[in-house]
Structure formats: C-alpha cells, structure tokens
Amino acid sequence: xxxxxxxxxxxxxxxxxxxxxxxxxxxxxxxxxxxxxxxxxxxxxxxxxxxxxxxxxxxxxxxxxxxxxxxxxxxxxxxxxxxxxxxxxxxxxxxxxxxxxxxxxxxxxxxxxxxxxxxxxxxxxxxxxxxxxxxxxxxxxxxxxxxxxxxxxxxxxxxxxxxxxxxxxxxxxxxxxxxxxxxxxxxxxxxxxxxxxxxxxxxxxxxxxxxxxx
Amino acid sequence: xxxxxxxxxxxxxxxxxxxxxxxxxxxxxxxxxxxxxxxxxxxxxxxxxxxxxxxxxxxxxxxxxxxxxxxxxxxxxxxxxxxxxxxxxxxxxxxxxxxxxxxxxxxxxxxxxxxxxxxxxxxxxxxxxxxxxxxxxxxxxxxxxxxxxxxxxxxxxxxxxxxxxxxxxxxxxxxxxxxxxxxxxxxxxxxxxxxxxxxxxxxxxxxxxxxxxx
DNA sequence: TAGATTGTTAATCGATTAACAATC
DNA sequence: TAGATTGTTAATCGATTAACAATC
Numbered sequence: 001x002x003x004x005x006x007x008x009x010x011x012x013x014x015x016x017x018x019x020x021x022x023x024x025x026x027x028x029x030x031x032x033x034x035x036x037x038x039x040x041x042x043x044x045x046x047x048x049x050x051x052x053x054x055x056x057x058x059x060x061x062x063x064x065x066x067x068x069x070x071x072x073x074x075x076x077x078x079x080x081x082x083x084x085x086x087x088x089x090x091x092x093x094x095x096x097x098x099x100x101x102x103x104x105x106x107x108x109x110x111x112x113x114x115x116x117x118x119x120x121x122x123x124x125x126x127x128x129x130x131x132x133x134x135x136x137x138x139x140x141x142x143x144x145x146x147x148x149x150x151x152x153x154x155x156x157x158x159x160x161x162x163x164x165x166x167x168x169x170x171x172x173x174x175x176x177x178x179x180x181x182x183x184x185x186x187x188x189x190x191x192x193x194x195x196x197x198x199x200x201x202x203x204x205x206x207x208x209x210x211x212x213x214x
Numbered sequence: 215x216x217x218x219x220x221x222x223x224x225x226x227x228x229x230x231x232x233x234x235x236x237x238x239x240x241x242x243x244x245x246x247x248x249x250x251x252x253x254x255x256x257x258x259x260x261x262x263x264x265x266x267x268x269x270x271x272x273x274x275x276x277x278x279x280x281x282x283x284x285x286x287x288x289x290x291x292x293x294x295x296x297x298x299x300x301x302x303x304x305x306x307x308x309x310x311x312x313x314x315x316x317x318x319x320x321x322x323x324x325x326x327x328x329x330x331x332x333x334x335x336x337x338x339x340x341x342x343x344x345x346x347x348x349x350x351x352x353x354x355x356x357x358x359x360x361x362x363x364x365x366x367x368x369x370x371x372x373x374x375x376x377x378x379x380x381x382x383x384x385x386x387x388x389x390x391x392x393x394x395x396x397x398x399x400x401x402x403x404x405x406x407x408x409x410x411x412x413x414x415x416x417x418x419x420x421x422x423x424x425x426x427x428x
Numbered sequence: 429t430a431g432a433t434t435g436t437t438a439a440t441c442g443a444t445t446a447a448c449a450a451t452c
Numbered sequence: 453t454a455g456a457t458t459g460t461t462a463a464t465c466g467a468t469t470a471a472c473a474a475t476c
Contacts, residue, residue: 007443011417012410019392041394046445061451073474079416093314097307103369103392104412147422151476155317172419173386174412178233178317180255190415194406196226198318198388201362201404202293203225205386207467214384221467247433260469263434275433291463432476441466446463452456 003114006054011052011078015043015107018074025067026184075107083110084172085146088166091116091151093129094176098150099126117157134164141168148172155179220268226290227265229321230255232288239281247278289321297324298386299360304344304367304381305330308390312364313340326358331371348378355382362386369393 004135020040023030032050041048050064074164075081088095091114098104099111111188114131116122121131132140140146149156149165151173165173172188175181181189238246248262255262263412266279269287273279289295300307306330312318313325328345330336335345344353355359363379365372365387372393379387386402387393395403 005380006417009443011413012407013411015409016392016394035457040383044445045457047443050444053459059458061459062455063452064457077417078413079371079419079421080413082421084419085417088388093307093311097311100307101408103409107409107412108416109412121346148419154221171422172415174415178230188415188418189417190411192411193226194315195229195317195321197404197406198321198323199225199292199294200222201386201388201402202298202322203220203291204283204402204404205293205298205362207296208385223467249433258469259433261467264468267435273434275435276431277476279432434473435472435476436473439468441468442465443467444463444465447461449458449460451458 006051010051012053013041013043013047014074014078017048017051018071018078018080019066021065021074023072024079025071026174029067031060032067032070034059036064038087078105078107084148085110085144085171086111086148086150087137087141087144087146088114088150088152088155089131089161090151091121091126092152092154093117095150095152097125098152099129109148112138112146115140132163137164138168141170146170148174151175151177153177155182162170219292220265220386224265226266227255227257227261230294231262231265232292233279235270236281237290239285243281245274245278246281246284248273250278255426259358277408292321294321297322298362300325300362300364301351301358301384302328302343302364302366302424303348303351303375304365304371305332305335305340306366306368309364309366310340313343314427323362325364326360327354329354337364343423350383351378355384360384362388365389365391367391 017037018143020037021032021058027093035045038045055077057065057070057073086109089097095114111129114126114129115134115137116131117134124131125170149170151162153161155177158177159181162173162181162183166183166187173191176192178193178195183189215411227256231251234251235246235347249259252259254261270290271279271284271287271378299323300323302313302325326345328340328343329348330345331348336347338345343420361384363384365376367375368392373395376387376395380397390406392407392409396404
C-alpha cells in the first residue's frame with residue numbers, strides 16, 4: 001500500500017489551513033477542530049477533515065486535532081520544513097513584491113539573488129538581495145546552489161529567459177508570466193495566471209447596471 | 215432552456231485561449247483549430263472544443279474557428295469588452311505591478327486611483343495614477359464611479375481595509391492578501407492565494423537529492 | 429475525394445458531500 | 453452521561469475524456 005496521494009485542490013487549501021492553525025497555536029490552543037477551521041474559511045467541515053487526513057494526524061472526537069503536530073505535519077507534507085534556495089529573475093515590481101513578502105520566506109523560500117537586464121538595476125539591492133546581470137545566472141546558480149527561480153520578467157522575454165534558467169541548472173520555476181513555457185520535463189513549472197483570477201472576478205461581477213437618475 | 219453555464223475551470227482557461235487566438239489573428243490567420251490551441255497549451259483538443267462551445271461560436275470541420283468572431287465572443291463572455299473603473303488599494307510593489315501591467319488594462323481594468331496609508335506615498339504618482347490617502351476612498355469612489363478594488367495591502371490590514379472598500383460602495387474585490395474576507399454577499403471577491411501556487415510547486419519539486427561528491 | 433476537425437452524446441474519472449458508527 | 457466531532461465508506465456531483473457521426 002503506497003503513500004496516500006493528495007489532489008491538487010487539497011494541496012492548494014493546505015496553506016490556508018496552516019495559517020488558521022498557526023494562529024490558534026500562537027494563542028496557546030493545543031487543539032483545533034475541523035469545524036472551526038471550516039468556519040473560518042467558509043468550507044465544509046467534511047472537506048477539512050478529508051484534507052487533513054492526508055497528513056496522517058488523527059484528531060480526538062469532541063476535541064479536534066493537536067495544533068502542534070498538525071502544523072509540523074502540514075509543513076512536512078508541503079516540504080515547507082526545508083529551505084529552498086531561490087532567485088528572482090526579473091527584478092521589477094512583481095519580483096520585488098515576492099522578495100519583500102515575508103510569508104514566503106517563512107515557508108522556506110530563501111531568495112539569495114535577483115537577476116535583471118536593466119543596467120540601472122544591476123548592482124542595486126532589494127531588501128538586501130543583490131540584483132545581478134543575467135550573464136551571471138549560471139555562475140551564481142552554481143555558487144549559491146539555487147534550485148528555484150521566480151520568473152517575473154515581461155511576457156515577451158519569458159520563454160528565452162526560462163531556457164536560460166533551465167540551462168543554468170535550476171529545477172523549479174514559479175512562472176508569473178502568462179506564457180506557457182516549453183521546457184524539459186525535468187524542470188517543474190508552476191504557472192500563476194493572474195488573468196485567470198481576473199476573468200473569474202469579471203464574470204462573477206457581471207455587467208453593472210448603475211442606479212440611474214432617470 | 216437557459217444560458218449555457220461555464221464551470222470555473224473553463225473560465226480560468228479562456229484567457230490563455232484568448233492570447234493564442236489573438237496572436238494568430240495578429241498574424242493574419244482567419245481561422246484557428248482547437249487542435250492547434252490545445253497543442254500550444256498542452257491541453258487535450260476535446261477540452262478546448264468543449265470550452266469554446268460556451269461562446270456559441272461554431273467552427274468549420276477541417277478549418278477551425280474564425281479568429282475574429284472567437285476573440286469577440288470570448289471577450290464578451292468574460293465581460294472584457296467593457297472597461298471596469300478600478301482602484302488599487304495598497305500602493306506597494308504588488309499594487310504597482312498591477313498598475314504597470316498593460317495586460318489588465320487591455321482587458322478592461324481601468325485603474326483610476328491608488329490608495330495608501332503611507333504619507334510618503336500619498337501625493338505621488340505611479341504610472342500616472344495618483345496615490346491618495348485612505349480617507350479619500352469614499353469620496354473618490356463616488357467621484358470616479360469606481361466599481362472594483364485591487365486589494366494589495368499587508369495581511370494584517372486586509373479585513374479592515376476591505377470593509378472600508380465595501381462601505382465606499384465598491385462591489386468587487388480582487389484580493390491578493392491571504393486573508394479570507396468577511397463581507398456581505400453583495401461584494402464579489404476573488405481570492406488570489408499565491409501561497410497555494412507555491413505549495414503546489416513545492417510538492418511537485420519534492421526533496422532535493424543533490425549529486426554529492428562522496 | 430479523403431481525411432482532419434467539429435459538435436454532441438456517453439463514459440470515465442476525480443473531487444466533494446452525505447451518512448453514520450466510533451469515541452472522547 | 454450526552455453529544456459534538458472524528459474517520460471511513462458510500463453517494464453525488466461536476467469536470468474531463470472517449471467515441472463517433474457529420475462535414476468542410
């Protein structure tokens with residue numbers, strides 16, 4: 001019998017659970033029920049129980065799940081218990097937002113360098129992270145043992161840059177461009193398509209019928 | 215018989231289709247087949263055909279779908295054929311990234327103002343967009359007829375800020391914080407949880423076994 | 429014409445939800 | 453104890469994929 005496998009929807013919900021459980025833990029609560037977590041996130045309790053079951057942590061009826069063990073197990077499951085040495089490729093606003101967001105650092109994203117083609121940016125620092133020329137990507141990847149790249153370059157440069165990133169030996173790309181990258185399967189790619197979210201919101205909002213003065 | 219309804223997965227894929235079809239159209243192609251679109255995005259042709267069917271556009275066997283009509287129909291479906299007057303609330307790097315991204319403007323996101331609490335930012339401009347104090351949110355929402363807010367404040371301020379946004383009369387929030395907002399149902403909220411994407415990538419990458427020198 | 433592609437109907441697959449005995 | 457919550461098994465739901473006749 002193999003390891004229990006979690007579907008992608010489950011994996012995507014785990015970070016929200018982690019946040020709620022962390023808060024409870026910080027407030028000194030030793031247990032939290034699936035019902036409470038579900039209430040906070042407007043999910044069904046059964047869904048939370050099902051999701052949490054993949055961690056292997058067993059809860060106590062009437063009491064809930066032990067917060068400490070659950071935190072540890074979720075972090076382990078997401079591999080957020082190790083640090084991943086990473087680079088931001090494309091040091092624009094989006095790249096700087098990722099560098100400056102402490103949430104990712106807490107979850108093991110250890111950004112060691114940033115790369116850009118803009119001579120005015122090269123040599124500067126963003127929150128202590130040095131911005132380097134793209135020419136130094138391979139050298140720095142080796143030197144710093146980088147394994148992950150946050151790709152925040154303009155779409156027009158995405159494929160070309162991703163190929164350079166892959167050639168440098170990086171094995172995971174968090175892709176914030178809207179370009180479907182063509183790379184060998186040995187590189188893991190996670191596509192963040194912000195336009196998808198905007199599309200969902202737009203459809204949900206529908207057409208506005210402003211209250212006229214007529 | 216009612217209007218055909220599209221599931222959220224379909225809606226989320228439409229922007230990618232739009233991009234491919236736009237490229238073909240710009241290259242002067244009058245038709246594009248579902249097979250081609252699927253190939254570009256590494257999807258199944260049947261999935262593309264099924265998704266495109268919600269637009270009501272009919273393709274020609276052997277030829278494909280008419281690019282011009284398809285573009286128009288997808289934009290119509292997503293309501294990307296109208297402009298939505300919007301504000302960025304939280305003028306940090308992420309907010310500035312959204313303001314500076316021309317893709318959203320092309321899809322009708324018309325950012326008219328930015329709001330922040332930082333006195334050093336208030337009064338400045340980001341790509342021509344004025345940064346205003348949060349106190350002026352209600353006034354400006356009325357004056358500019360804003361209907362959408364891009365919420366890019368720190369998590370700690372998310373709920374409070376969202377309430378102010380809702381009170382100002384804005385009816386859609388694109389929420390980039392990791393906070394599940396508690397707001398009346400009259401406000402549409404789209405949650406962008408970046409940590410979810412990072413979780414998926416992390417699980418996919420697994421634990422690294424570096425090639426040792428041993 | 430021959431055959432690639434469409435649109436529709438049916439089958440499969442996976443995720444969510446329901447039901448309920450076990451239990452703290 | 454009584455009853456809220458857990459974990460598991462089964463049912464439902466929705467999305468994806470397969471099959472195939474129609475057709476350009």
